[in-house]
Amino acid sequence: xxxxxxxxxxxxxxxxxxxxxxxxxxxxxxxxxxxxxxxxxxxxxxxxxxxxxxxxxxxxxxxxxxxxxxxxxxxxxxxxxxxxxxxxxxxxxxxxxxxxxxxxxxxxxxxxxxxxxxxxxxxxxxxxxxxxxx
Numbered sequence: 329x330x331x332x333x334x335x336x337x338x339x340x341x342x343x344x345x346x347x348x349x350x351x352x353x354x355x356x357x358x359x360x361x362x363x364x365x366x367x368x369x370x371x372x373x374x375x376x377x378x379x380x381x382x383x384x385x386x387x388x389x390x391x392x393x394x395x396x397x398x399x400x401x402x403x404x405x406x407x408x409x410x411x412x413x414x415x416x417x418x419x420x421x422x423x424x425x426x427x428x429x430x431x432x433x434x435x436x437x438x439x440x441x442x443x444x445x446x447x448x449x450x451x452x453x454x455x456x457x458x459x460x461x462x
Contacts, residue, residue, distance in 0.1 A: 333453060338375035341445035348441055351434030352413075355426035370420075374427045378416045378442075386412055409439035 346352050354367045354374075389408050390397070396404040410432060417429030429435050 335375055337446055337449045338379050339371050340449055341442040342375050343371060344445045345438040345441040349434055349437050351430035352438045353428050370425045373425055374420050377419050381412050381415050406439055410435035413438050
């Protein structure tokens with residue numbers, strides 16, 4: 329259940345980012361029921377790719393970037409998050425999923441949107457059941 333909640337949260341954050349930013353998009357239909365049918369599975373796959381990239385690559389980059397993170401008072405973490413989104417877009421392109429991120433500044437905006445939406449959804453859902461039982 330926790331994995332499903334995590335996947336849906338990431339997918340919702342990605343959907344909001346694609347809705348708000350022109351440079352982040354899925355290819356295919358742009359309106360109506362056809363859009364939902366065509367983009368739902370790719371949205372979930374891209375959310376999974378973003379989660380895997382953030383779980384495997386982000387910790388290494390964060391550790392290697394500690395001096396920059398300290399000097400910028402943590403703002404360099406935004407650059408790392410943007411890099412994770414760019415890497416996700418590149419991987420999605422390699423797997424022909426149809427997800428595009430146009431550039432670095434678009435990725436920075438997307439990283440901000442994804443972070444804020446994920447935080448809001450996590451606050452709405454509440455604490456994990458395991459944490460409550462422990």
